[in-house]
Structure formats: structure tokens, C-alpha cells
Amino acid sequence: MPIAIAESAPSVQEEGAGPLSELANEKTYQRLAEQILSLIASGEFPVGKRLPSERNLADRFQVSRTSVREAVIALEVQEMVEVRGGSGIYVCRPADSVKPVYVPDGPGPFELLRARRLLEGEIAAQAAELRKDIDVDRIYSALAAMRDNCDDKRANEDADRMFHVRIAEATGNAVLVSMVTALWDQLRGPIWARLEEHFHTPDLREASLQDHQKVFSALVARDAAGARNAMHAHIDRVVGEFVKGWA
Template structure:
């Protein structure tokens, strides 16, 4: 008899699942506007706090975008993106913010190790350029996280592993959306632009020194710290 333990689910998770199911059935499409918070409260018979938690999670997953003064809309993926169909499929399946962070740990910890072993001078230059942009953002914080994403993607390229690069391509849209949305939340907690920058400096120095053990340790510590902080807000 195949019996499984009963798991207690939070209300916002049920809301997220309902929205994802509507997307999967084609009842919600990119560009569609979601009902207002008040309307969702009345329809779902839940608290406004639960609705906001669900919307925050959906935004981090890259499924929705909030337009100031207009409302909340299903997100349009870039039509020119080769990996858009896969990214969209991953979004509407069982991807959550914490699951995406778990995937990043699986991929990036070993990627940092390989990068330390295989990085060429041009890879180190690319990492240094992304790092310099991050340093400038400590003066004028940019919530988009573009330099952050460039840094992590440069690590993947330095591995010289084509399959790993393709896997990173498939989640790059979601990573960019998560970085954009999570930055504001991170800055409200223990993380500041300076701390994020210094953590990336540690990773870079380890890769530059060809210390694969330290490189993987530093990036794991960084991703765990981000995950712990985001869990406090979701």
C-alpha cells in the first residue's frame, strides 16, 4: 500500500498552484492582467497577506510583473530567446524560488570548482568586468542584478562545459527575474550591496588563484546566505 505522509501547505502555496494551473490550461496567457488584490481576496476567500505572499512568490518565479499604476500582469518572455519555451515550461511546472535556488546550488557549486581549474585569461577578464560593475552598483544600487547575473554566467562559461552552459541558458530568464525581484528584499535584511559585492570578490579571487575547493565553498556559502534571507520573506 503506497501511502505518503500528509504535508501541511501554506495558503499562499495553494494560490500559486491555482495560478500555475490556469497558465498550464491556457486560461492565463502572457500579457493578461490579473484581478486586483481585493478581487482575489473575495474570490479565494483568503487574507490580503496570503495574496501578497503568493504574488511575491510568482513575481520571483518570473511568472508575473507588477506595473506601477497599472496592475499585475502575466509576464511576457522575450520572443527572441531561444530558451524561452523551456524557461516558460519550467515556470509553469513545479518551479519555486527555493527550488530554483536549489538548482543553482547543484549547478553553480561544481561550476565554480571547474572554473577554477579551467578558466582562461579571457574568462577572468569577463569576471573582473562584471565584478567592477557590481562595485559601481554599491554606490548607486541597481536592483536589476544584471552585473550579478553576468558574473555567475561567466563562471559557467569558464567551465568550458557546453551542456552546463545550456542548462544555465534554460534558467537564465528565471534567474534574472529572481535577481531583480529579490534584490529589494535582500537589501531590507542583512545583505547590502557591499556585502554582496565582497562575497563575489571572494569567489573571483578563489577562481583566479585556481583554488577549486575555496571557489566551491565560497559560492555555496553565498547561495545559502541568499536562500536563507529570501526564505524570511516568502
């Protein structure tokens, strides 16, 4: 019997290699979405019925739950499934309407987050060792803007991006600045936007502010290991929020 999706967020270790350490191919979620569509077309997942749980789908197709989450979001963007808070994920279009899954340019959201964790953790560590007082001032200005705009999603997001760019600038390495900027600029696609619709809340922004304060404190203290760990913890928490059950 199909099971409604209502599971708690997994820890980073819960999915075997974990949502941030899994070295999945960037097309995993698109392939999975195509497989789910095939099962809709075959009648295994009828219109109006709930999909199995994300954990069950992950086990069946031998992929991570982050890949399942991206596949579900990709299908939701195309209106093939509907996410009903507190109930589950339902098929909402008939088999004869099945079309190839829309494949956006570039990587999926969780692949970007894995890349950010790896890159920005090391950047934060180096920035802690190399930063100058003017860098601290600029990073603090971005942090203050995040705090002042907790009730304005777009302004908060802009300040968040600037905080991370300022940390990269503190390394004195223009290539690292370009890489961080490029990663953030890719977080604008339809899959990411739909994820945020489901999970980005004022509480999430407040939690992110606290994460950023910990990163900033480590930078001020010139604590490279602390800065790295704080950045890792921040991105791990974001992933945890984005793979919570559909409650």
C-alpha cells in the first residue's frame, strides 16, 4: 500500500554516504524522474494516488533521498505530481500526458550545495588566516544587512550572497571569488526556486543568521578550523531543512 511522505530530516550520515558526501552523477535526479514517469505511464502509480515514500523510492532505485527530492520537485514543476503538505505526494496527470522530463541547464540544487560545502569550507579557513581588518568590516556589513532584512526574503538573500563573496575576497584570490560568485549565480533555477517555496521560511533565515554569526566569530578569532567547521555545519543544516518530510 502506498505510504504518504512524512519523514523527518535525515542526518548527514543517514543516507549511507550522506547528502553532502555522495558523489552522484549530476543527472541522477533527471534519470530518476524519467523512471517515475515511466511507472506513472505503466499504471503502477495511478492518477490521484500517492507515491511511495521518498525512502522507499530511494531504496528501490538505489539513489539518495536528495536525488529523490530533486526528482519529485522536477516533476512538480511540470505539474506531473502535486505535493500536499501533511499528506504526501500525489500523481496529478494521466499517463497519456507524460512527456520527457524538463532538464534545466547546469547541476541540481544538492550538487551545488555539495560543491559549496567543499569549496567554501576551505575558503573560510583560509580567510580566517589571511583576512585584514577591512575584510572583517565588509563581512560584518553583509552580516548586519542579513540581520536587518530577516523579514525581506530577497534582500536577505542578497546580503547572504554578499557575506559569502566577502569571505572569498578576504583570501585575496580572485579565482576563488569568481568560483563562489558562479556557484551562487547558479542557485536561480526552477528546481531550487520550488524547493525554497516549500522550505524557505523566516525561521530558516533566522537559523542561517546564527550560522553566519558563528562563521564570522571564527574569522574574527583567526580560527581556521572553526571557520571551516562552522561553514560545513551551516550548509549541512540547509540540506537537512531541504530534505525534511513534506509536513
